[in-house]
Amino acid sequence: MSKKDRLKKEKARQTERERLDELEEQREREEAKFKESRAAKKMRRAAKRGYPNALMVLFTLLMLASFGYSGFFYGGIMIVGQFTGAAEVMPAHTGLMMLIADALMLTGIVLSFARKYIVQGVFTLGGSGLYLFAAHRVIADIQDRLEKYYVEPELQTMDKTYMKYCYPIIGVTVFGAVILAVALTAYIRKKRRLKREKDNAPVRSIVE
Numbered sequence: 204m205s206k207k208d209r210l211k212k213e214k215a216r217q218t219e220r221e222r223l224d225e226l227e228e229q230r231e232r233e234e235a236k237f238k239e240s241r242a243a244k245k246m247r248r249a250a251k252r253g254y255p256n257a258l259m260v261l262f263t264l265l266m267l268a269s270f271g272y273s274g275f276f277y278g279g280i281m282i283v284g285q286f287t288g289a290a291e292v293m294p295a296h297t298g299l300m301m302l303i304a305d306a307l308m309l310t311g312i313v314l315s316f317a318r319k320y321i322v323q324g325v326f327t328l329g330g331s332g333l334y335l336f337a338a339h340r341v342i343a344d345i346q347d348r349l350e351k352y353y354v355e356p357e358l359q360t361m362d363k364t365y366m367k368y369c370y371p372i373i374g375v376t377v378f379g380a381v382i383l384a385v386a387l388t389a390y391i392r393k394k395r396r397l398k399r400e401k402d403n404a405p406v407r408s409i410v411e
Contacts, residue, residue, distance in 0.1 A: 259382055262315075263382065266312055269373070270375050274334060281297070281341065282298045310326045310330075320383065328379050
């Protein structure tokens with residue numbers, strides 16, 4: 204084999220090695236890109252399941268605690284009292300309003316645990332608003348009676364006692380509103396991001 208042929212053969216081997224090295228480097232880049240994509244996806248999923256959702260669960264639990272204390276326990280006592288006739292002095296239909304309000308709030312709390320955060324706002328805010336309206340009627344009636352009639356000294360702060368029973372339901376309003384606001388903000392950001400991605404997407408050729 205002549206020197207010229209040997210040089211050509213060596214040149215071909217060198218070119219082949221360079222081509223193989225290039226392919227290997229390209230493969231490594233593709234693998235790194237794929238791994239990075241998978242890692243980013245895992246991080247997004249973890250973020251979705253993690254801190255923001257933990258806050259939502261915390262707010263829902265606080266909402267449930269407010270409902271349990273004021274709406275379910277003390278509200279239940281007043282509802283039963285009016286329907287059984289034991290609470291004759293309560294304004295008319297107050298027990299029914301509280302019953303409807305409790306049902307709405309409970310539905311909203313269940314929806315919040317099911318991650319239907321926007322829909323829960325309709326039920327929790329509507330229910331707590333109705334409950335507070337009914338509670339205000341009860342407390343206003345008590346205050347009116349305290350002004351008109353003589354009562355024992357230990358009963359002269361009855362209106363304030365009932366405020367402590369009924370007004371903690373404000374917690375349902377506050378936490379329900381916070382959950383709704385966070386969910387709406389996340390929804391709007393998602394829509395804007397999708398719109399940006401759609402607007403910035405490359406235009407496909409008419410030939411393709």
